[in-house]
Amino acid sequence: MSLITLTTDFGIKDHFVGAVKGAIYTQLPDARIVDITHQISPFNITETAYILKNSYKSFPDKSIHIIGVDSELSPENKHIALLLDNHYFICPDNGLISMIASEIKPTQIVAINIHDRVESSFPVLDVFVQVACFIARGGSLGVIGKDIDTYKKITEIQPKLNQDENQIIGSVVYIDNYGNVISNISKKLFADAGKGRPFKVKARRYEFDKIHHKYNDIINFDIEENRSHYDGNKLALFNSAGYLEIAIYRSNLDTVGGASTLLGLGYRDTITIEFIS
Template identity: 25%
Template sequence: MAIVNTNCPTITLTTDFGLIDNYAGIIKGIILYLNPCARIIDISSNAPPFNIEAGSYLLETSYHNFPPGTIHLGIIDPGVGSRRKSLVVETEDHFFVGPDNGLFSFLGPKQIRRIISLTKKKYFLKDVSPTFHGRDIFAPIAAYLSLGVQPDRFGPELESIVRPKPLKARKTDMALGRIIYIDRFGNLVTSLKSPDLPAGRINVHLNDHNIGYVRTTFGSVKIGQPVCYINSFGYLEIAVNQGSAAEYFDIDYKSAAKILIAPV
């Protein structure tokens, strides 16, 4: 059971709000208004707009670096105001607050201790906007958690969370995946992890491009050449040494990029 350090609680923030508009700042203001002692840490507010997969990747690869009792506020919410549920998900050491849209699907069923549907309006802001649940529901819930309010005070318990269809497939000696995140260097993170890869020496193909076999790091190839490797979070990633793989292969989030892993 996760326990918040109410003397110095930590709340992380992962959103697609960006830093130009005032949305992320307002979220922090609401939290600090309710709990001036809260420490708010930005994981990122530059997740690509509406991209739940990318937001999930950012959260998955970040949350375990924070101390037990941390509250993780995730707001990538293209379905805001719809019938999708609002949640607190509790694991052994952490809390996750946000929409039930697959954002927290990286948490396996065995990791989850309980799931709470946020229905008790006394813990929301007075006038809830149908277009800004981050401000009116998720931020105050995170703040109340940081003050020691137990999750079951916020609403009834649920059996499960939304889990999208898998973004990868394994077929005998081959694996199929897709691009789930593009970082600021233009590195292409795939949906495939190290255990998903076939045994032995393999070739990585991005659409019609043969990237070659899995290397160790960027410098395994000459400057300007593409390379694939297992990144520091355990995902297969495609890069260009001191360049942008996104530009090199003309890939963005709207591209139908397919990853094929096959034996040499």
């Protein structure tokens, strides 16, 4: 039996998550369901894509990922199912796949066509669950809908490299539970564009001339004995997902604060890297 994951902006107060799980278990009593998160900021497609891109690979091949963010059906927001990197995704065609599939081309994409039989204001429950359970029972994508060649692209979530390759212009795509600010600038892009040159990372009025590999790289463990005074220091690093992050060392949103609040950085704010020739 395939594993089914859920990623939504439903939160945990209302009945939505429970209803979706109940519908899956009704069709597949032996199903295995994993909640990736239900705390996506409402309708935030970029945040959804970031979380999924950095979580789906940890699941077994042939896992089925239901994505319930901005999922209401409309002429501009179709529903699609696709096979990508040997994983199935069932989601709205609202652009979120363009970040997940930025480096890997989908094997197959279909436009879901069961809406003629199902009219719903809760498509995750009434449509996506049906599709997921059909795939879990061994059904093929071709039965779910008609093959299509492309999906909606969101270009603003991709960083830009200027013509002389001396500057990367990125933006904030996610703020984590610690208030750390994650950009869309990847370690690979930084290495390819920088070619080992000195650089400055600029975020509002703050600058960094060093990018760390982990948070406690700012500490000299051979010299320092009392390290508590490092708490609250700001730093830049490439996080475990391989993206440039602006962080506060040992941040605590209730006391020290996070990078987002202390540095005044929010979703879609600009972060640039300037290379020095």
